[in-house]
Amino acid sequence: MASADITAAANANETAFNRLVWFNTVILATVFGAACGGLLLVATYASLAVSSAMGVEPGQYLMLLGVFLPGYTVTPVGAWIGFFWGFVYAALSGGVMYQIYARSAGRDWAKTVTFDVKAPRSIMQLTLILSPRALGLAVGAILALQVFLSTAWLVARGTADESVHAELLNQYLPGYTVSMPGALIGAVWLFVYGFAFSCLFAVVYNYVAKKRLGGGSSNGR
Amino acid sequence: MFEPEAGGRGGREAMSPNTLMVMSLFAKADVMAAAAAGAATAALAMFLLTISLVIRGAAPGYEVGPHLSAFMTFWPGYSVSVGGSVVGAFYASLIGAVLGFVTGVFWNFTHLIIIGAAVLRGEWLEAE
Numbered sequence: 001m002a003s004a005d006i007t008a009a010a011n012a013n014e015t016a017f018n019r020l021v022w023f024n025t026v027i028l029a030t031v032f033g034a035a036c037g038g039l040l041l042v043a044t045y046a047s048l049a050v051s052s053a054m055g056v057e058p059g060q061y062l063m064l065l066g067v068f069l070p071g072y073t074v075t076p077v078g079a080w081i082g083f084f085w086g087f088v089y090a091a092l093s094g095g096v097m098y099q100i101y102a103r104s105a106g107r108d109w110a111k112t113v114t115f116d117v118k119a120p121r122s123i124m125q126l127t128l129i130l131s132p133r134a135l136g137l138a139v140g141a142i143l144a145l146q147v148f149l150s151t152a153w154l155v156a157r158g159t160a161d162e163s164v165h166a167e168l169l170n171q172y173l174p175g176y177t178v179s180m181p182g183a184l185i186g187a188v189w190l191f192v193y194g195f196a197f198s199c200l201f202a203v204v205y206n207y208v209a210k211k212r213l214g215g216g217s218s219n220g221r
Numbered sequence: 222m223f224e225p226e227a228g229g230r231g232g233r234e235a236m237s238p239n240t241l242m243v244m245s246l247f248a249k250a251d252v253m254a255a256a257a258a259g260a261a262t263a264a265l266a267m268f269l270l271t272i273s274l275v276i277r278g279a280a281p282g283y284e285v286g287p288h289l290s291a292f293m294t295f296w297p298g299y300s301v302s303v304g305g306s307v308v309g310a311f312y313a314s315l316i317g318a319v320l321g322f323v324t325g326v327f328w329n330f331t332h333l334i335i336i337g338a339a340v341l342r343g344e345w346l347e348a349e
Contacts, residue, residue, distance in 0.1 A: 016239070023335070031328070046294070061288055109241040113245050172273065200261070200262055200265065201261075205254045
């Protein structure tokens with residue numbers, strides 16, 4: 001095969017890969033956005049319902065999200081504003097997360113799937129297998145970025161000293177403070193937690209998936 | 222597209238790299254596995270979140286985990302205590318399972334639509 005043909009084929013493969021990854025990115029971003037927005041919507045309405053029944057102020061802590069979600073309040077209208085921002089926020093996070101995952105999972109395609117020989121069509125014979133390392137890297141990076149940006153926002157708006165609720169994160173993130181150095185410390189801790197729990201997710205997923213296929217074919221994960 | 226050999230293990234070796242790449246990126250997710258993994262991860266996370274506060278405790282006169290306690294609004298029986306950590310893990314596992322299940326279903330559904338459209342387009346082109 002001539003070198004020009006090899007280059008053209010490689011470029012076509014890279015183009016196809018990029019397009020497929022972007023398609024999957026849109027799918028995952030939509031799912032994450034809908035799930036997060038939906039959860040916030042349900043949580044807000046649930047808080048309103050419970051507070052109405054008990055005769056207390058609604059959303060004692062939910063309302064703190066208004067610091068990060070412009071226009072969000074624990075009201076029927078605010079619930080939908082929260083759905084919108086939750087959708088945007090989670091969709092961006094999910095999209096970036098998948099991009100990191102897809103581009104760090106490697107191109108050894110045989111390791112990314114396992115075979116279900118009982119499936120009726122060849123297309124349906126491949127079942128997704130997750131890469132624990134790539135998933136951990138993607139989720140850890142997103143969580144680290146989120147806590148860093150959230151803390152930086154509190155510092156930038158000048159309310160760092162009043163952010164007593166955010167300060168309580170140091171219960172889980174030793175050394176965290178509502179400051180720029182604290183934001184970096186928090187990011188490191190959340191990367192570690194995100195990496196660990198994502199690896200757990202991938203390991204459990206891969207184990208159950210292969211068990212359901214009767215062991216599947218060995219693929220290195 | 223390819224012929225699986227006896228035992229099913231030879232199928233992927235018969236695929237071209239490009240075909241394997243496309244099929245791998247469009248491989249179906251195991252929905253039940255995603256639900257199980259979501260449940261396990263969420264349950265463990267919630268359990269550890271709660272139990273760590275219980276172990277750490279609070280200064281005299283202060284409530285342990287006032288923010289986590291807010292989950293009592295949504296999860297009857299939950300509290301920042303040893304027993305409550307188990308209850309919270311249970312509720313979190315339900316949420317994790319639903320999220321994993323929904324993600325897997327939506328992932329498979331959208332890919333099936335695209336694959337079906339591609340197959341139909343290929344058949345139409347062949348018919349022409």
